[in-house]
Amino acid sequence: MxxxxxxxxxxxxxxxxxxxxxxxxxxxxxxxxxxxxxxPRGVSLVPMRMSVDEIIDVKCCIRPFRPQGPRLDAEQIGDTLVIHNYGHGGSGWSLSWGSAEIVVGKAMTVLPKEIAVIGCGIIGLTAAVVAQRAGAKVTIYARDQLPRTRSFRANGSWTPDSRISLTEPAGAAFGDLWEQMARISWKNFRTYLGLPERPVEFSDQYGLSDGPIRSEGEGRVPDATARGSFATTGMPQQKGEFGHYSDRIRDIVPQSETVSAEENPFGVAHVRRTSMMHFNFGSYGHLLMSEFFQQGGRFEMRDFHSPADVATLREKVVINCPGYAGRDLWRDKTIIPVRGQTGWLVPQPEAKYGLYYAGVSVLSKSDGVMMMHTSSTLGDMEGVGNSLELPDRVPIEEGVKIIAPIFDRLRGARA
Ligand SMILES: Cc1cc2nc3c(=O)[nH]c(=O)nc-3n(C[C@H](O)[C@H](O)[C@H](O)COP(=O)(O)OP(=O)(O)OC[C@H]3O[C@@H](n4cnc5c(N)ncnc54)[C@H](O)[C@@H]3O)c2cc1C
Structure with a gap:
């Protein structure tokens, strides 16, 4: 014990x-x-306190989705080489290191001494750190540092193929690129495991269902498995299904298992369990920012309005990581907003697991118990095309009410 x-x-x-x-x-x-x-294993889980009085925050954020997958190509603007790194949908935290290695590789082909990175979300910051590791002197230019970016309003789990592409425009070649990014990222995250303050860690995730769980995805947190046809989402000009590639990395990522009736304390008919990696924003973000500054990195607060603005920078190699804001900054209308929101309850470090039931997922992280409620009117598919970034507390309160009885039963099973 x-x-x-x-x-x-x-x-x-x-x-x-x-x-x-x-x-x-x-x-x-x-x-x-x-x-x-x-x-039995399940009975020993510490029940989470699930009450609307425990809600401390509701955060809303836009996923920068591109049907063809993230933009990672290079473009010459005057004498400035710009390498793009944006459009990572619901997978930016997960794919950040792999994406960074690819774009820094492109930047280093001209052997720059100095590199500018635009953006200090998770994509910009990891690109900056990887560029430093490659030997460049790096300045980040951005409106905000990581804790104030959209990245900090995410869920923060390993969800590398969540809303990352549509199968059709992305094409088969994107699967190879995705796999490269996912494998590099996974390897990098391993180096952040087992550290004080737990920047990155694994926990058990339980997928609960009253009916049979037919697929691996059904028993997992919804952000890891966003499925569906894009044509039904109010964006009729786009067709196709969200791309799913996780089978390609089954050899390194834990798969789910059925929890036996003897072990199941939740009072629902079917339960699956998997080990899932997540990122604790506070400690992980702090660690990345510290590494950047310790390696001599500079941060300059700047607001760019056009590509021509970017070309005025002293550095002649620029990695462009503006996230969803690339839609305005680069006039790139291939970026489609996919709204999502998370609720946060008081941290409960004694409960070290996550759970998904009836469209509601909760995950106990060091910075709070994160909740997503995707069966509500602001669910997964309704977020597509929605750029309204106002948090709505109602679905989170509903989510608390849906999932609270599960913890009551868990309490009963332990009594
Ligand atoms: C509800 C929700 C849950 C999610 N959960 C997960 C998850 O569990 N796992 C996962 O991997 N991903 C998840 N994501 C996706 C992930 O959050 C994004 O893919 C990621 O945050 C994108 O990061 P970014 O650095 O590209 O963008 P941002 O975080 O938006 O950063 C952009 C940066 O660019 C700067 N910038 C932008 N425009 C300008 C400008 N004109 N001038 C100067 N600076 C500028 C900003 O200040 C900021 O620093 C989730 C997203 C949502 C909405």
């Missing part, structure tokens, strides 16, 4: 093996540990 009085993964695994083993060896295995002494 760990410090919080909850059973750790290894204890629980032992528990489930003991319980499973006992079933097969009834009455003939005196050496097998008694099931009564080993609580």
């Amino acid at each position: 760990n410090r919080d009085g909850a059973w750790g993964r290894r204890d629980l695994l032992k528990g489930s093996l003991a319980v499973g083993g006992l079933a097969g060896l009834q009455g003939c295995a005196p050496s097998v540990k008694s099931a009564a002494t080993v609580p």
